[in-house]
Amino acid sequence: MIVIVLLLFAAVIFLPQWWVKRVLTRYQSPRDRYERSGAQVARDLLERLGLEAVRVERGEPGQDHYDPDARAVRLSPENYDFGSLTAVTVAAHEVGHAVQHADGYRPLIWRTQLVKSLQRFQRLGVILIALMPIVILALRLPAAGLTLLVVGLASLASGIIVHLMTLPTELDASFRRAMPLLVKGGYLRKEDRWHARRILTAAAMTYVAASLMGLVNFWWWLRVLRP
DSSP states (O other), X not given: OHHHHHHHHHHHHHHHHHHHHHHHHHTTOSTTXXXXXXXXXXXXXXXXXXXXXXXXXXXXXXXXXXXXXXTEEEEOXXXXXXXXXXXXXXXXXXXXXXXXXXHTOHHHHHHHHHHHHHHHHHHHHHHHHHHHHIIIIISOOHHHHHHHHHHHHHHHHHHHHHHHHHHHHHHXXXXXXXHHHHHHXXXXXXXXXXXXXXXXXXXXXXXXXXXXXHHHHHHHHHHHXXX
């Protein structure tokens, strides 16, 4: 019974991450399916939308995102340099975030502010958990140690909540912004539209996978700290 529960737990945690990676990788071939690369599609979309001030930059591998502070769409090398279906679709998704920013889309603004605050809070949480044994054993202050533990665990749990709260913003960028841009602008072949929807779903689900991985991290700390 325990083995079955563990297998189910592993499936719930890792299957979304595996599915997202599989979908994005599947449509990275052929790399030259479209004449324009992801970077060129992003640049063209931004200019059509009057967002010339937004830069398109080559990012780190696997790190496609829109940076609202720098006003930059950053695409991984695979999506920046090549014209695969994944590259074109992911580029449109990140442009969708730039459109949200330009429109003053409040969920994106709230998410950006929340992520900044919680990143500091999470770093503090790890420090507080590390200090807990010192406070309890060396200083003999069990109540203070318990407080540090609670705050530390809350900081870890906050990351899970943020990722889940991010999902509506990602779905909006994918299906309310990116998909209409791709279809109306004639960027996609007709037979690729259904596949592009799968890619856009995967792009949004990356945050669900991240929240589940955060849950694993939270559970690990609970196991470590359990007396």
